[in-house]
Amino acid sequence: MLPTARAIRYVTPLREGGSLPGVVEADDDGTWVLKFRGAGQGLKVLVAEVIVGELGRALGIRVPALKAIELPSPIAKYEADEEVQDLLTASVGLNLGVDLLPGAFGYDGSAPPPAAVAAEILWLDAFTANIDRTPRNPNLLVWHGETWCIDHGAALYFQHAWPTRAPSPSRFAEQPYDAESHILRPIARDVAGTHARLSALVTPSLLAEVVDLVPEEWLETTEWLPSAASVRSAYVDHLLARVANPAAWLPGDLP
Known part of the structure; x- marks a missing residue:
């Protein structure tokens, strides 16, 4: 944990x-x-x-x-x-x-990250279906000259359907991602190359390690997910299905 x-x-x-x-x-x-x-x-x-x-x-x-x-x-x-x-x-x-990063300030575009860093952040948001990284609400901080990501609570929307619907990794895998309003979209370059590099790291063991960090008392069981272990497995299954289907959600490079 x-x-x-x-x-x-x-x-x-x-x-x-x-x-x-x-x-x-x-x-x-x-x-x-x-x-x-x-x-x-x-x-x-x-x-x-x-x-x-x-x-x-x-x-x-x-x-x-x-x-x-x-x-x-x-x-x-x-x-x-x-x-x-x-x-x-x-x-x-x-x-x-x-x-709390002392002295950090909110991202306003005046100190943009390198294109490769922007592509990594865009990729993570597209992969996890995080819609909350826009000019209106960047959810980025600048600290010691580097760009830091915060506030990911809007990602992984599929979990909110679990109380009334059985988990469906395939549905999440096929869900497109609209990157047009992403604040780093104009900066990011070589998104496909970024996917090739990062997706190779998203293994079942890595996802299991990450999901295991969630405190058990935060995991809400359902009719279809009757135990904390089954809830953890569902998160892993959804993310593995999505990373294997980039054609559905991976943004392309801007011309």
């Missing part, structure tokens, strides 16, 4: 997103952006954050460190903001911590 720490102080909310993440200090001497299990998007968003973020890291893409942060109940008692207090109370237990 992800390494774990315990929150010791709630610092401030971040009101830029709908899920109201917050900054906390933890007993590992770290400062983390906490994504809460009690937010409206639910636990599956945290699962997508871990799987896509850790897969990206394994492929050499810069993603801030992730950690499971235990939120104790006393923290909520000392929060004056009623909305935040309700969120903290609903989120007692394991939440997702994203390393």
